[in-house]
Amino acid sequence: MKKVFLFLSLILLAFGSCTYTKVEVPAKEDTCDTISYANDIVPIMTANCTGCHGSGFSSGDFTTYAAIKLRADNGVLKNRIVTQRDMPPAPATMPDSLRTIINCWISQGAPNN
Numbered sequence: 356m357k358k359v360f361l362f363l364s365l366i367l368l369a370f371g372s373c374t375y376t377k378v379e380v381p382a383k384e385d386t387c388d389t390i391s392y393a394n395d396i397v398p399i400m401t402a403n404c405t406g407c408h409g410s411g412f413s414s415g416d417f418t419t420y421a422a423i424k425l426r427a428d429n430g431v432l433k434n435r436i437v438t439q440r441d442m443p444p445a446p447a448t449m450p451d452s453l454r455t456i457i458n459c460w461i462s463q464g465a466p467n468n
């Protein structure tokens with residue numbers, strides 16, 4: 356019994372002594388609010404993406420729903436925004452809260468709502 360107690364104490368000590376930096380990660384899909392393409396996604400794209408991803412841009416004209424929807428469905432959008440997080444390219448930054456909104460919208464089927 357004493358050994359068990361010692362063992363548990365060591366485990367607690369190990370966990371207790373861990374420090375961690377809180378990273379705001381995109382929300383789990385089941386905690387998402389309903390996202391609107393028009394009200395939520397378009398303003399994010401306009402502020403962070405369409406400067407490059409504008410009309411005629413070969414890697415996606417994100418002023419159009421079709422171009423964004425295509426990349427939401429084939430996984431490329433999630434990959435760049437949530438997994439690799441390399442869009443928008445450095446030195447530009449985009450808050451995690453907006454990455455979360457995009458991730459939620461993708462998980463809801465990227466509707467044109």
Ligand code: HEC
Pocket residue numbers: 399400403404405406407408414415426431432435436442443444447449
């Ligand atoms: C400074 C210019 C710039 C900005 C701003 C930018 N991008 Fe990009 N993006 C690029 C370039 C250049 C490529 C093509 C090269 C590559 O894939 O890295 C690209 C590629 C992509 C791709 C891959 C497209 C494909 O079909 O392969 C996605 C998805 C993407 N960007 C999403 C975004 C999103 C979403 C934003 C806004 C949050 C954004 N980008 C902002 C320049 C930009």
